[in-house]
Each structure stands twice: as C-alpha cells, then as structure tokens.
Amino acid sequence: MAGLKMKPSQSWSGVTECWSSEKGKRAVTGTFQHLLEPIQIGPKTIRNRALVTAHVPGLEKDGLASEAFIAYQQARAHGGAGLQISGSASVHATGSVGAGRSLNNTKPEIVESYKRLADAIHGEGGCFLVQLGHAAASVNDQDADRPLWAPSSVASQLVREMPEVMTRSMIEEIIEAYAVATGRVKAGGLDGVEILGAFGQLPAAFLSPLTNRRDDEYGGAPENRLRFLLELIGAVRGAAGPDLIVGLRMPGDERTEGGLTQADMEAFAPQLTASGKLDYLNVVAGTNYDRIMRMEHWPPTPAPHGLYVPLAAAIKAHVDVPVFTSGRVTDPALAEEILANGHADMVGMTRAHIADPNLVRKVAQNRAADVRPCVGANLCIANATEGKSIRCLHNPEAARELEWGAQQMAEAAKRVAVIGGGPAGLEAARVAAERGHQVVLFEAGADLGGQFSLWAKAPQSTEFSRSVQWFEQQLTQLQVQVRRNTPVTADTIGDLEVDCIILATGSQPVKPPPIEGLDPGNIVLASPWEILQNPPSGQHILIIDEGGGRAGLSAADVALDQNQVTVVSTDFTVGEMVNPNIRTPLYKRLLGGGVGLRPCEDVVRAEGKTVVTRNIYSGREAQIEAVDTVVNWRGNQVVNLLSEAIERHGIPFKVIGDCRAPRHVHTAIAEGALAGRSV
Ligand SMILES: Cc1cc2nc3c(=O)[nH]c(=O)nc-3n(C[C@H](O)[C@H](O)[C@H](O)COP(=O)(O)O)c2cc1C
Ligand code: SF4
Numbered sequence: 001m002a003g004l005k006m007k008p009s010q011s012w013s014g015v016t017e018c019w020s021s022e023k024g025k026r027a028v029t030g031t032f033q034h035l036l037e038p039i040q041i042g043p044k045t046i047r048n049r050a051l052v053t054a055h056v057p058g059l060e061k062d063g064l065a066s067e068a069f070i071a072y073q074q075a076r077a078h079g080g081a082g083l084q085i086s087g088s089a090s091v092h093a094t095g096s097v098g099a100g101r102s103l104n105n106t107k108p109e110i111v112e113s114y115k116r117l118a119d120a121i122h123g124e125g126g127c128f129l130v131q132l133g134h135a136a137a138s139v140n141d142q143d144a145d146r147p148l149w150a151p152s153s154v155a156s157q158l159v160r161e162m163p164e165v166m167t168r169s170m171i172e173e174i175i176e177a178y179a180v181a182t183g184r185v186k187a188g189g190l191d192g193v194e195i196l197g198a199f200g201q202l203p204a205a206f207l208s209p210l211t212n213r214r215d216d217e218y219g220g221a222p223e224n225r226l227r228f229l230l231e232l233i234g235a236v237r238g239a240a241g242p243d244l245i246v247g248l249r250m251p252g253d254e255r256t257e258g259g260l261t262q263a264d265m266e267a268f269a270p271q272l273t274a275s276g277k278l279d280y281l282n283v284v285a286g287t288n289y290d291r292i293m294r295m296e297h298w299p300p301t302p303a304p305h306g307l308y309v310p311l312a313a314a315i316k317a318h319v320d321v322p323v324f325t326s327g328r329v330t331d332p333a334l335a336e337e338i339l340a341n342g343h344a345d346m347v348g349m350t351r352a353h354i355a356d357p358n359l360v361r362k363v364a365q366n367r368a369a370d371v372r373p374c375v376g377a378n379l380c381i382a383n384a385t386e387g388k389s390i391r392c393l394h395n396p397e398a399a400r401e402l403e404w405g406a407q408q409m410a411e412a413a414k415r416v417a418v419i420g421g422g423p424a425g426l427e428a429a430r431v432a433a434e435r436g437h438q439v440v441l442f443e444a445g446a447d448l449g450g451q452f453s454l455w456a457k458a459p460q461s462t463e464f465s466r467s468v469q470w471f472e473q474q475l476t477q478l479q480v481q482v483r484r485n486t487p488v489t490a491d492t493i494g495d496l497e498v499d500c501i502i503l504a505t506g507s508q509p510v511k512p513p514p515i516e517g518l519d520p521g522n523i524v525l526a527s528p529w530e531i532l533q534n535p536p537s538g539q540h541i542l543i544i545d546e547g548g549g550r551a552g553l554s555a556a557d558v559a560l561d562q563n564q565v566t567v568v569s570t571d572f573t574v575g576e577m578v579n580p581n582i583r584t585p586l587y588k589r590l591l592g593g594g595v596g597l598r599p600c601e602d603v604v605r606a607e608g609k610t611v612v613t614r615n616i617y618s619g620r621e622a623q624i625e626a627v628d629t630v631v632n633w634r635g636n637q638v639v640n641l642l643s644e645a646i647e648r649h650g651i652p653f654k655v656i657g658d659c660r661a662p663r664h665v666h667t668a669i670a671e672g673a674l675a676g677r678s679v
Contacts, residue, residue, distance in 0.1 A: 032368070035335050035336045036048045036363070039322065039345060041083070042246065042279030043242060044191055046346070047125060050080070050359065051346040051348045052081045052085065052349070052353045053282065053326045054350075055354075055384070056101065057389065057399050060101060063103060063107050065103065065116065065117045068399075068401070070117050071401040072399055072402075073121060074401075077124035077128075080360030081353060081357075083346065084126060086103055086129070089105040089181065091105050092106060092173070093106060094148055095133070095134030095135040095148060105181035105184055108184070114187070114188020115188050115189050122189075129185075129190065129245060132181050133201055134149075134178075135288075136201055137155055137205070137211075138158060138200035139158065139288065147163060149166050149174065150163035151211060151213075152165055152219070153165055154210070171218065175231055178239075182239035182240050185244070191245055192240060193240060193247075194282065195246070198251045198287075199251070199288045199294075200289040201288075203228065204251060204287065206228035207228075209259070210258045210259040229272065233275070246279055247279055250315075251265060251283075251284060251286065251287065252285055252315055254290075256286070256289065259290070260287075265311075272319075273319045280346075283315050283323060296584075298327075302585075304328065306327065306329050309325050309327075312325035312344040313344065324344060324348060329347050330352045330376070332349075332363045332368050333368070335349060352374045354380050355372050355373060355395045357398075359371050372394060374392075374394065379393040380393075381579075382579030385579065391666050391670075394467050410436045413436050414437050414679060415440075415498040416429075416438065417439075417440050418440070418502045419501060420443065420444075420505040420506055421448040422449065422451060422657065422668065424657025424658070424669060424671055425441060425672065426448060426471040427471070427672030429475060429502075429672075430471060433475070433478035435676065440498070441483065443482065443483065443486065445484070451507075451658075452464050452665060454529055455550065455551075458554040459561075460586055488642065490642060493645045493649055498651065499651075502675045503642055503646065505640055506639055506659055507636035508636060509529060509633065509636055509637075510634040510637045512633075515605065519606070522608050522609050523609060524629045524630070526630070528552060528555035532554060535559045537562035538563065540627050540629075542624055543555055543631040544633060546635070547634050547635035548571075548635065555633070557590065560589075560594065560595050564594070565594075565596070567590075568598045568603060569599050569600075570601065600616055601614065603630075603632075606630075640660075
C-alpha cells in the first residue's frame with residue numbers, strides 16, 4: 001500500500017483539533033502509509049490500523065447476531081476496516097444492556113450466530129472481537145426483572161436505580177460468566193474479546209473511587225480496587241487461550257469529580273498489562289454514572305476532532321502493548337497524523353464507518369475525497385440509546401444493508417430530472433447518476449443543501465456543510481448537470497425533455513396562528529429560517545418552539561451572541577424532541593450564552609412589547625418584557641406546486657422528502673436514495 005498519494009486533507013476550518021502538538025501542521029507526508037500498515041495485536045495480524053470500535057447497530061435479534069447484523073458488519077469488513085468490535089454483549093442478566101437489542105452472550109445458541117458472523121468477516125479478510133459487558137448500575141435493563149449488581153450502593157445519574165451490592169460469591173459468579181462468554185466467542189470462531197472496562201461498566205465501577213465504596217479486599221486502596229479487574233483478565237485469558245485476542249477498553253480519565261483521573265489510569269495501566277494477558281488497551285474517557293460524561297464519550301459536532309488522543313498518548317507512555325484511541329476521528333488524514341506522531345497504534349473511526357463503510361477501501365484507492373463524511377449529527381447514537389436500529393443522518397444505507405441490498409446499475413440509461421436541491425434531491429440525483437442515468441438537477445435558489453445548509457449556519461452545526469460539500473463534489477464527478485437559480489414551474493415543466501422526474505421541492509415553515517394583541521409596529525414576526533439566514537443584533541428575540549426538532553434551538557444558537565434570546569415551549573423541556581446526546585451540548589451553548597428557557601408555557605397574547613405566557617398546568621400567567629421579535633415555530637408544511645402539472649404532461653414521477661411530508665432530514669435522504677435506486 002505504501003506509495004499511494006494522499007488527496008488534499010478533508011479537514012475544514014469549523015473544527016479545532018485540540019490535541020495536536022503541532023496545531024495546523026500536518027505530520028502526514030503525502031501517503032496513508034501508517035493507516036494502511038498492518039499491525040500485530042497479540043496472536044493476530046490486523047491488515048491496517050483502522051478500528052471500528054464497539055457499537056450496537058440495533059440489528060441484533062433476540063440477543064443473537066441476526067442476518068441483518070452480519071450484513072452490516074460484513075459491509076464494513078468488505079470496505080477494508082482492520083479490526084471490528086461488537087457492541088457490548090451481556091455476560092450476565094444483572095448487568096445486561098438489553099436482552100434483545102444487543103448481543104446476549106448468556107445464550108448458548110449465540111455460538112451458531114457467531115459462526116456465521118466469523119465466516120462473513122473472515123471471508124472479507126477482516127478481524128472481529130466481541131465486547132463483553134456488564135453495565136453495573138450504569139444502564140437499566142428493563143427486561144432483566146432483576147436487581148442490578150454493582151460494587152457499592154451508588155446509583156448512576158442515568159437510571160437512578162440503587163443496585164444490589166455484590167458479595168464475594170456474586171463476584172465469583174460474574175467472573176465465571178465472563179469466562180463462559182469468552183468460551184462462546186471462541187467456539188463461534190471469532191478472533192477474541194474486549195473487556196468493556198470503561199464508562200462505569202462493572203470493571204470500571206470496581207476500579208473507580210466514585211462507584212467503589214467497599215472496605216473489603218475489593219475496595220479502598222488502589223490495589224484493592226484493581227483486584228476485580230485483574231482476576232477478571234486472568235479468567236478471560238484462561239478461557240480464551242493463547243490464540244485469541246484479549247483487550248481492555250478503559251477510561252484514560254473519568255473526567256468526573258471523585259472519579260478516576262488520568263494520573264490514576266497512568267498508574268493502573270502498567271499493572272494491568274504486567275502479566276502479559278492483555279493484548280491491547282483501548283483508551284476512552286468518561287463514565288455513564290455522570291449525566292454529562294455519558295454524552296461526552298461520543299460527542300456530536302462541534303466537539304473537537306480526536307479529542308481523546310492525549311489520553312491514549314499518555315497511557316501509551318506507560319505500557320508496551322498497542323494502545324487504541326477513539327473519539328471524533330472522521331478524517332482519514334487525522335487518523336494518519338495520530339499514527340504518524342505515535343500517539344496511538346490503532347485509531348477508532350466508528351461513526352466514520354457508519355457514515356461510509358468503504359472508508360479504508362477509498363483511502364487505499366487514492367479516493368479519500370470520496371469518503372462520505374460523518375458530520376457528527378449523532379442520530380446513530382440517538383437511535384441506539386432509544387433501543388432502535390441505528391440510522392445515519394448522512395448515509396441512508398447504514399443498518400439497511402440486508403434490507404436494501406447492493407445498489408445495481410440501471411438496465412437502460414434514462415434522462416432524469418430532479419427538481420429541488422435539498423438533501424432528498426441531492427441524494428436522488430447522486431444515486432441515479434451513479435447507476436448510469438443522465439441527471440439534471442434544478443434548484444430554484446443559488447445554493448444547494450436546502451434546510452441542511454440553513455442548519456449549517458448555526459454555530460453548533462456548521463459541520464453539516466461538509467455533507468453539502470460532499471454532495472456537490474460527488475455530483476460534479478458524476479457529471480450531473482446542476483442548474484441553480486432555475487425554478488421549474490407548471491408552465492415550464494412540459495419543456496423538460498426527460499423520461500422521469502423526481503420531485504423534491506421540500507417544505508417551508510407553517511404559517512403560525514395570529515397572537516392576540518400582537519402589533520407588527522411593536523413586535524416583528526420572523527421564521528426560524530429568517531433568523532438562521534440573517535440573524536438580527538441587539539434585539540430581544542422570543543422563540544415559541546412548538547415545532548419540535550432542532551430548528552427552534554438552532555435559531556437560538558445562531559442569535560444568542562448578538563441578542564437576548566428566550567425560548568418558550570409547552571413541552572416539559574425545551575427541545576424535548578431532541579435526543580439528550582444532542583441536547584446536552586446544545587444546552588451548554590444556550591444556557592452558557594444566557595438564553596432563557598421556559599418550558600410548560602404557552603404564549604397567550606401580546607401587550608405592546610410585552611408577551612404574556614400561561615403555564616399550561618397551573619394556568620398562571622407571566623410576562624416577558626421588551627420583546628422585539630417573535631419566532632412562532634410550528635414545524636414545516638409541504639411545498640409541492642408541481643405534481644398536478646407533471647401528471648397532466650404524463651411524465652412518470654416520484655415525490656420524495658419533505659414535499660411528500662415534512663420529516664427528519666435522514667428520511668429525506670433515505671427517500672432520495674430509494675428514488676435514485678428505482679428509476
Ligand atoms: C450507535 C453506537 C453504539 C455504541 N455502543 C457502544 C458499546 O456498546 N460499547 C462501547 O464501548 N462503546 C459504544 N459506542 C461508542 C463507540 O465505541 C465510540 O467510542 C464512540 O462512537 C466514539 O468514537 P467515534 O467518534 O469514532 O464514533 C457506541 C457508539 C455508537 C455510535
Ligand atoms: S448519524 Fe451523524 S454522527 Fe452518526 S454516523 Fe451518521 S453522520 Fe456520523
């Protein structure tokens with residue numbers, strides 16, 4: 001692989017790579033030689049340094065590796081990933097993450113599904129580990145119908161459930177369960193196991209003074225808190241034997257008051273590896289016992305890229321086994337730089353592989369610019385934490401590999417018109433062109449990207465512009481004719497000389513009901529789009545967020561630096577429809593910027609520049625003074641002015657995305673992909 005030329009870096013100015021010792025200076029010398037270099041991990045040679053760390057795609061069925069799960073993993077092995085690790089697989093009912101929605105290693109029948117998985121991965125030249133997990137009190141499995149087991153009576157902020165304190169015989173039972181689970185992985189022909197010893201899971205719960213308050217030989221002094229994990233590593237290695245990889249995922253720092261510090265972990269690391277039973281350390285940060293740190297181990301945009309590299313580098317200085325890092329490495333050039341600088345031995349690019357399973361293959365083919373970028377939207381994580389199959393905001397094929405099958409070339413090339421250059425239209429045009437059709441895309445405005453581009457104006461989501469840039473670049477490569485500033489009307493539709501039309505004209509904000517007493521001479525009405533496009537300054541902006549989703553909060557995000565902003569919602573929480581993984585950093589920004597959040601309130605009338613609200617539960621009224629602008633956000637409505645005209649002309653057509661029904665952007669992109677596949 002050496003000698004391949006590297007394309008110009010995909011990095012972009014909206015992101016800071018906080019870890020770099022030489023900020024702004026890439027250590028990369030023009031190749032991806034470090035990323036593509038094989039590495040020995042214990043008994044196995046891994047074909048390159050690209051790691052897909054543990055994640056639950058939500059395709060597991062009844063706790064087993066289903067055909068959809070295998071297809072998902074196989075796609076990433078086919079795309080060239082070096083090492084893949086399953087999401088946390090339960091070893092015991094007292095700490096399972098979910099009996100059905102993740103692998104359940106307590107089931108003997110899992111072995112047969114592992115065998116099918118192993119065949120699929122090995123057939124692609126890949127290597128696959130199962131992550132063994134016991135969640136302690138950090139996750140509540142509603143299905144378990146049993147108490148959670150943990151070292152001490154400490155509840156996590158995530159579930160607030162007090163666990164049962166483990167006795168010595170319970171400790172023995174759990175260690176045995178890990179050994180049995182390892183035996184199942186071995187019998188299934190997979191390549192090894194990773195002990196999940198981070199995020200407040202049982203091994204970390206014993207290790208951390210935050211969660212271990214014991215006064216027996218498993219608690220108190222650091223060597224006592226380490227005992228459980230050392231015994232566990234011994235049992236797992238015993239069951240694995242010398243031919244399987246055994247690794248440990250550990251915090252480099254819990255970053256939580258009273259928890260494990262970087263200094264603690266630097267001291268523990270050599271003790272963990274001294275026996276030679278571990279083949280690698282996979283360094284992350286945080287603990288699920290803390291609400292904010294739970295979110296920050298998989299942070300969405302705009303978190304810095306490669307944010308946990310310094311922790312891996314610090315641990316690496318103390319051990320002689322390979323050390324892995326992960327956390328917002330989406331750009332192969334950044335992975336190359338981390339490796340070239342010797343900060344880690346393998347680089348986790350997990351969401352990057354959700355967004356593009358062919359990342360390594362493209363890099364190796366000198367096509368790094370074609371890698372579909374992960375834009376840090378965290379829809380994948382939102383779905384996973386809600387117990388659903390993951391969905392990727394950007395890549396509609398993720399977790400649909402079996403359902404959709406491989407994209408096929410068209411039998412005959414057609415002339416296809418796509419009307420509307422938002423996310424749905426862009427994906428439809430891209431897929432149709434990739435399949436060999438001759439595509440022309442009409443966009444009424446000057447810019448492509450639709451609402452995606454609007455959102456990208458908010459400081460918390462500027463990274464979304466990478467998606468639009470990627471689409472533009474792909475359409476150019478595929479020779480799609482893009483006609484900007486070219487509205488298609490009912491009168492001009494007949495002039496299109498095409499075989500079929502894909503209609504993707506999007507949506508626009510719902511016209512809100514009038515607010516009693518509101519005089520436009522006192523208070524101006526604006527839509528969130530107007531605020532995103534042209535944020536005013538020096539005003540008091542009141543956002544009525546009844547639309548759900550991200551738009552209302554994005555308008556607040558874009559306005560808060562130059563204005564006073566208040567957000568009112570009848571929901572229990574402002575931004576209730578936004579998953580906590582995404583809401584957490586948004587709240588940090590909004591509350592940090594002085595935005596007033598007023599849940600459970602409805603606006604009832606305006607009196608001059610005062611807006612009167614009413615608490616929907618108590619009925620009590622309150623006043624918001626000196627308001628200049630009201631954004632009355634009620635969601636979007638369809639914009640479809642062309643269906644009838646197209647029908648009249650007898651041109652076959654499909655209506656996709658928001659102009660069919662306004663929904664989440666990922667559904668628009670998915671419908672675009674399906675339309676592109678079906679013409
Ligand atoms: C959908 C999803 C599920 C995850 N589940 C797990 C898990 O079961 N065990 C684990 O250790 N990490 C899990 N993670 C965290 C990832 O392993 C990784 O640490 C995180 O995504 C940050 O790396 P990235 O920025 O390369 O995605 C999950 C991540 C995602 C996206
Ligand atoms: S949903 Fe967002 S964060 Fe997750 S892989 Fe896709 S682009 Fe990345």
